[in-house]
Amino acid sequence: MHVKHLLLIAILVLTAACGSKEIKVDESLSETELYQQAQIDLKNKNYSHASSKLKALESRYPFGQYAEQAQLELIYAYYKNQEPEAARSAADRFIRLHPQHPNVDYAYYLKGLSSFDRDRGILARFLPLDMTKRDPGAAxxxxxxxxxxxxxxxxxxxxxxxxxxxxxxxxxxxxxxxHVAHYYLRRQAYVAAANRGRYVVENFQGTPSVGDGLAIMVEAYQQLGLDDLAGTSLQTLKLNYPDHPSLEDGQFVPRASTHKRTWLARATLRLIENDTPLPPGETRAAQDMRRQYEDAVEAIPPELQPGYKGKKGKTAINDDEPRRSWLNRLTFGLFD
Structure with missing residues (x-):
C-alpha cells in the first residue's frame, strides 16, 4: 500500500504540472453565449474552463443580466476545481458587493466549505493523514x-x-x-500540558476529548506534586468517564510515553503520520534539521560510534577528541 501511495503522489504532481496552461476565451462570444458555454462546462465538470468563461463574462459585461449569477457560480467553480483560496476570495467579494442578494447564504456556505476542504486536497483523500494532528487554522x-x-x-x-x-x-x-497536550506531557512540560487539558474541559464540553483532557490534567498535576488538583480531576474523570482507557480497575494509569517513528513518517519528514504538532516558538525547518541529524546518527555503524571497543579492546574513535556539534556533523564541518 505504501508504494501505491508514493506512486499516486508522483502521478498527481505530474498531472498538476501538465494542467497549468492558461485557458483562452474567444473574444467574439456574446454574453449569452459565454454564460451558456460556462453552464455546459459546469455540467461536464470541466471547472477550469467554466471559471475562465465566468471570469470573462464578468469582466466583459459587468452590468449584464448574468453578472451577479456569474460571480456566484464562479465561487462554485473555484471550489470544485480545488482552489480554496480563490473560492474564499470570490465569496468575500460577492458578500461585499451583494449583501442583500437572495442567495448570499450560498456564498457563505461555499466559503465555509472551501475552508473545510483547504487541508483536504487530493492527497488527503488517499493517504493516511490524521486531520486531528494538522494545523487547525483552516478548521x-x-x-x-x-x-x-x-x-x-x-x-x-x-x-x-x-x-x-x-x-x-x-x-x-x-x-x-x-495531541498538543500529549506532546507537552512527553516532553515533561507539565504546566503547559495541564493548561491544554483544562482548556479542552472548559471550552469543548460535549466532545469525546473531554475525558482525555481530564486524564491529562490528572497526570500533569501528579507530576507537579499538586495532589489536591490531581485528586479533584481524578474524581471528575471517574464520575463522568468510568470506562476511560486511563482507568484500570478504578486506578489511574499514566499514558504519556515516547513514540517510535515509522519509516513513512521519517521518509516524509512527518508529513504523513505526524505525531508531534509544532510547539509555540518552534519552526518546521528547525525540526526537520534535527530529525535529519538524529536519523544520520542512528545510521552510524556501532564500530564507528565513540567509545566502541573492538575484539582487541581498541577504541575505534578517540574519546579525547573534542566533540563536534550536531550542526557541524550535519554540514560536514562547514559550520563549526
Missing part, C-alpha cells in the same frame, strides 16, 4: 464561517449541513488540543 476558519451562516440565516437550506460540519470541526479542534 477554525471553517467553523467561524459556518457559524456566521447559521446565525445570520438560521432558516437557510444550507444551515443543517453547516451545523453538522460544525460538530465535526469542534471535535477535530478538541482532538488537536489533546
Amino acid at each position: 477554525r476558519d471553517s467553523f467561524n464561517e459556518f457559524a456566521q451562516l447559521t446565525s445570520r440565516y438560521p432558516n437557510s437550506p444550507y444551515a443543517p449541513d453547516a451545523k453538522a460540519r460544525m460538530i465535526y470541526l469542534r471535535n477535530l479542534l478538541a482532538s488537536y488540543e489533546i
Whole structure:
C-alpha cells in the first residue's frame, strides 16, 4: 500500500504540472453565449474552463443580466476545481458587493466549505493523514464561517449541513488540543500540558476529548506534586468517564510515553503520520534539521560510534577528541 501511495503522489504532481496552461476565451462570444458555454462546462465538470468563461463574462459585461449569477457560480467553480483560496476570495467579494442578494447564504456556505476542504486536497483523500494532528487554522476558519451562516440565516437550506460540519470541526479542534497536550506531557512540560487539558474541559464540553483532557490534567498535576488538583480531576474523570482507557480497575494509569517513528513518517519528514504538532516558538525547518541529524546518527555503524571497543579492546574513535556539534556533523564541518 505504501508504494501505491508514493506512486499516486508522483502521478498527481505530474498531472498538476501538465494542467497549468492558461485557458483562452474567444473574444467574439456574446454574453449569452459565454454564460451558456460556462453552464455546459459546469455540467461536464470541466471547472477550469467554466471559471475562465465566468471570469470573462464578468469582466466583459459587468452590468449584464448574468453578472451577479456569474460571480456566484464562479465561487462554485473555484471550489470544485480545488482552489480554496480563490473560492474564499470570490465569496468575500460577492458578500461585499451583494449583501442583500437572495442567495448570499450560498456564498457563505461555499466559503465555509472551501475552508473545510483547504487541508483536504487530493492527497488527503488517499493517504493516511490524521486531520486531528494538522494545523487547525483552516478548521477554525471553517467553523467561524459556518457559524456566521447559521446565525445570520438560521432558516437557510444550507444551515443543517453547516451545523453538522460544525460538530465535526469542534471535535477535530478538541482532538488537536489533546495531541498538543500529549506532546507537552512527553516532553515533561507539565504546566503547559495541564493548561491544554483544562482548556479542552472548559471550552469543548460535549466532545469525546473531554475525558482525555481530564486524564491529562490528572497526570500533569501528579507530576507537579499538586495532589489536591490531581485528586479533584481524578474524581471528575471517574464520575463522568468510568470506562476511560486511563482507568484500570478504578486506578489511574499514566499514558504519556515516547513514540517510535515509522519509516513513512521519517521518509516524509512527518508529513504523513505526524505525531508531534509544532510547539509555540518552534519552526518546521528547525525540526526537520534535527530529525535529519538524529536519523544520520542512528545510521552510524556501532564500530564507528565513540567509545566502541573492538575484539582487541581498541577504541575505534578517540574519546579525547573534542566533540563536534550536531550542526557541524550535519554540514560536514562547514559550520563549526
